[in-house]
Structure formats: structure tokens, C-alpha cells
Amino acid sequence: MVTVNEAKEKIIANTPLLPTEKRNTEASAGYVLAEDILSPMPLPSFRQSSMDGYAIIHSDVTGKGISLKIADEAKAGLTTVQTLTAGTAIRIFTGAPVPEGATAVIMQENTVVENGQVVINEYPVAEGKNVRNIGQQVKKGAIALAKDTFLTPGSVGFLLGMNVPEVEVYRKPRIGLLVTGDELLKQDEPLSHGKIYESNSAMLVSALGQEGILRVEVKYAKDDLESTMAALQDLAEKNDVVLATGGVSVGDYDFVGKALSGIQAETVFYKVRQKPGKPLLFAKTSKTLFFALPGNPASSLVCYYEYVLPAIRKLSGRSEFFLRALKMPVTVDYSFDGERDEFLKAYANQASVTPLTGQESFALRSFAVANAIIYLPVKQQNVRKGDLVEVHLLPF
Incomplete structure (x- = not known):
């Protein structure tokens, strides 16, 4: 069994960077650049x-009231080049080319128009005021x-504004996702005694979607070694990463660990000192990472x-792998026994964080409204209202 920090270190150490690919710039948000982008033009041009x-x-403008x-x-959008002569002004709109010879733009709120003349009610006027210069960005x-x-999205707009149509990014x-458990029903099947509706696959696919992974191959396996091995091998x-949900504990019908050994996957660690x-089991082959997740949702x-999320981010070229962490005061007393660190489903506002009711491993209702996870190491088994705790903010 490894500690929480040891598990994270082993995952990052065993996770490679994926190859690169070309993508249309308009579809590149959420990816990481694999090259420097040199500006093909000054901006503005x-x-x-x-x-x-x-x-x-x-x-x-030698004083207020000059006409x-x-x-x-x-x-x-004006394409002709205009030239401004001394003693005159040109009406201009945001984004329009500044005429040759013009050295400033007076905003219309500081002017009055009378008989074809503009009266300037601003003085002094600085050279270059309200003018975007060539290459200013x-x-x-x-x-x-x-x-x-x-x-x-801001990157996409910036790049397309320079006419950069495609970029090299880490893919x-x-x-792949394997669902195990003979007790599971699909959503359109009638409920019967001893059965439950399977929801882990949709839950994990939704979480992956938040990271921009929109295609996940989902397979189902019966609770036997042969079908579990065949599904994992396929x-x-x-796939670069295979997740399995359920079948990873020590019961008579938990076959994922044995199946991973059967397909020659090397176990990096099994079991984490946490609750x-x-x-949790993490394994690998030369081409694929495996995460065997508990079946409780x-x-x-x-x-x-x-x-899993930190590994996906490292594979994708991200430099920040883990959930954003910060210290926040907790709103209630909380204590626990045992020798395992605890993760608590929680709700955080700008000032504090509150553990939610329903912390059991099967209870998903609290996760339905959670926006954070509180991480309590064993050394922090007894916290009091107002104590600072480590908070991991969930992606939204």
C-alpha cells in the first residue's frame, strides 16, 4: 500500500508525453502548443x-474650444489611404485606419460639431492618444x-487574428473504459431485486468530456476472468489509457487485477492509504496506462x-497536472479515526469550505452538488471550525 503522495508521484513518473499533431486553430482550445508560434505579421498591421x-x-489643439x-x-474596413492636413479633422470610428499625418484621436464625447466644424473640448492632447500603433500587440x-x-478561447482569437490557420499541439x-459487475443494469432495462443501474461509465465519460476528451470507448465485461482479460486486451x-470501474477489490468475483497480470501489465502500485x-490499482505496459478504479461511484x-486526471493532463502536455489546491477555513468540526487520509466531498465559496453530508463511498448525491474535495491527511484527524484545510477545486 502506498500513501496519497507516493501514488501521485508514481503516476506522474510513469506517464509519458504523447506525440504531437496538427490541428485547425479554430478547434485547438484545450490543447497545449508543441511549438513556438512566430507572428507572421505585426498586430495591429x-x-x-x-x-x-x-x-x-x-x-x-492649443487650448480648449479650438475648432x-x-x-x-x-x-x-476602409482600404484607401487618407491624409490629414493641418487645421482639419477627420471623423473616425473604432478600428478604422488612422489617416497619414494624424497624431491623435479625440473621443467624440469631448467634442461638439457645429456647421461642419468640430470643437475640441480637451486640452492638452497627448501625441498618440487613442491610436493603436503598428505591432503594439x-x-x-x-x-x-x-x-x-x-x-x-482567447488564444484561438489571438492566433486567427494573425491568420495562423493551424497549430502543432500535443494530442x-x-x-478506453471497462465496466464490470453482473449486478449492473443499463438504463432501459427493468429494475429487479439485487440489481442496480450502471452510472459510473456515464459519470466518467462526462468527467473526461470536461477535459476535452469527447470520444471514449466503453466496454462491458461479465464477472469472470476470461471476459475481463479479453476486454482489457482489446x-x-x-487506447493510451484504460480505466476499469469495479472488480478491483479482493472479492471472489473481482477479476481486474488478475486480468491485468494476465495481459502482462506491470502493476506500479495497488491500494492507497486513503478513504x-x-x-486503486495503477499498472502499465509499454503503450498503455491502466487505472483500476473502485466500483463504488x-x-x-x-x-x-x-x-487519473493528472495523468491525462501530463499526457496532453499540460504543466499543471493536479486540481487547483488552496487553504480555506472549514465551517464545521470534523474528526475521523484510522490510519488512512480522507477525501471529503465539499462545497466551497469565496470565504470557506463545508463538508457535505453523505461521505460514504457509495453516496453520490453529495458529489452531485460538490464543487470541491477536502483533503485531510491522518495528521489532521481532528479539525475545528475555522481551521485551515487543503481544498482541491473541481473543474467546471
């Missing part, structure tokens, strides 16, 4: 107005986004967030 107002020569003749108009040939940058892992041949989720989801 021409001087732009950042305001609706009037393009002027700043030195023409300038309105000589022309410049709107966004990024110069041509400069690093626009560095390798290992996690791409966000996301292919995931999933391993096609819930003690019977709350245990399975805790293990996914604390152990």
Missing part, C-alpha cells in the same frame, strides 16, 4: 483608432505564443479527479 471620435494633429474643419470620414517575427502554452489521449490495443478509494470519482 496598421495604425488603428481605439475610439469613435476625430483624428487630428495634436499640436493643432477644426471636418474634412472627411474614416470607418472600419506583437511585432512581425516575434514569439506570439510560446511552446507549452495551454490554448484558451489528447485515447481513452481496449489496451487501441474512500483504497483499492464516489470512490471512483475521487480517484479519477485525484489520480
Whole structure:
């Protein structure tokens, strides 16, 4: 049995970086850059107005109330080059090209228009005011986004604004999921005594979807060694990571551990000194990582967030693997016995965190409203209201 920290260290140490692939930039959010992106153009590529107002020569404004003749108009998308002469102004709109010779833009709120003249009610006017200069965001040939940058919607917009149509990124892992348990029913089957509806697969597929993994191969196996081995072998041949839910404990009908040995997977560790989720197994072959998760749904989801998700993120090139952690004051007293660290389903606001009722490994109702997990090591078995505890924020 390993500790929580030992388990995390072993997982990260045994998780490689996946190969790269080209992706259309518009579909690259959630991926990690595998190359520096050099700007193919300056951004902006021409001087732009950042305001609706009037393009002027700043030195023409020698005091408040100066009037300038309105000589022309410049709107966004204008392709002709305009030139501003001394003593005149050009009506201009946000994003429009600033005319040659103009040195500032006065926002329209500081002007009054009378008889074809614009009265400037601002003084002094700084040179360059409200003008976006060429290359102000990024110069041509400069690093626009560095390798290992996690791409966000803002990244997509920035790259497409420079006409970067595709990027080299680390690919996301292919995931296979094995569901075991003869007691399980599919959603459209009638409920009978001794049976329960299977929900772990949809729960885990949904969690993977939050990480941008939208295709998961799901297989079901009977509670026998032969079918479990066959399913694991098939999933391993096609996927980078295989998750199994259920069948990993020490019961007579728990075959996942034996099946992994049967397909020549090397067990890195089995069992973690924690509650819930003690019977977690992590194994590997040269091509595939295996996580055998407990069948109890709350245990399975805790293990996914604390152990599987960091591996997926490392495979995908992320530099931050684990859930965001912070210290927060707890709102109630809490204590536990035993020699295992505890993970508590919890709800955190901006000021504090509250453990939820229903901490049993089978109880998923509390996870349905949780937005955090409290991590309590054994050395922190007795906490009092107001004590600081380690909080892991769930992804949303």
C-alpha cells in the first residue's frame, strides 16, 4: 500500500508525453502548443483608432474650444489611404485606419460639431492618444505564443487574428473504459431485486468530456476472468489509457487485477492509504496506462479527479497536472479515526469550505452538488471550525 503522495508521484513518473499533431486553430482550445508560434505579421498591421471620435494633429489643439474643419470620414474596413492636413479633422470610428499625418484621436464625447466644424473640448492632447500603433500587440517575427502554452478561447482569437490557420499541439489521449459487475443494469432495462443501474461509465465519460476528451470507448465485461482479460486486451490495443470501474477489490468475483497480470501489465502500485478509494490499482505496459478504479461511484470519482486526471493532463502536455489546491477555513468540526487520509466531498465559496453530508463511498448525491474535495491527511484527524484545510477545486 502506498500513501496519497507516493501514488501521485508514481503516476506522474510513469506517464509519458504523447506525440504531437496538427490541428485547425479554430478547434485547438484545450490543447497545449508543441511549438513556438512566430507572428507572421505585426498586430495591429496598421495604425488603428481605439475610439469613435476625430483624428487630428495634436499640436493643432492649443487650448480648449479650438475648432477644426471636418474634412472627411474614416470607418472600419476602409482600404484607401487618407491624409490629414493641418487645421482639419477627420471623423473616425473604432478600428478604422488612422489617416497619414494624424497624431491623435479625440473621443467624440469631448467634442461638439457645429456647421461642419468640430470643437475640441480637451486640452492638452497627448501625441498618440487613442491610436493603436503598428505591432503594439506583437511585432512581425516575434514569439506570439510560446511552446507549452495551454490554448484558451482567447488564444484561438489571438492566433486567427494573425491568420495562423493551424497549430502543432500535443494530442489528447485515447481513452478506453471497462465496466464490470453482473449486478449492473443499463438504463432501459427493468429494475429487479439485487440489481442496480450502471452510472459510473456515464459519470466518467462526462468527467473526461470536461477535459476535452469527447470520444471514449466503453466496454462491458461479465464477472469472470476470461471476459475481463479479453476486454482489457482489446481496449489496451487501441487506447493510451484504460480505466476499469469495479472488480478491483479482493472479492471472489473481482477479476481486474488478475486480468491485468494476465495481459502482462506491470502493476506500479495497488491500494492507497486513503478513504474512500483504497483499492486503486495503477499498472502499465509499454503503450498503455491502466487505472483500476473502485466500483463504488464516489470512490471512483475521487480517484479519477485525484489520480487519473493528472495523468491525462501530463499526457496532453499540460504543466499543471493536479486540481487547483488552496487553504480555506472549514465551517464545521470534523474528526475521523484510522490510519488512512480522507477525501471529503465539499462545497466551497469565496470565504470557506463545508463538508457535505453523505461521505460514504457509495453516496453520490453529495458529489452531485460538490464543487470541491477536502483533503485531510491522518495528521489532521481532528479539525475545528475555522481551521485551515487543503481544498482541491473541481473543474467546471
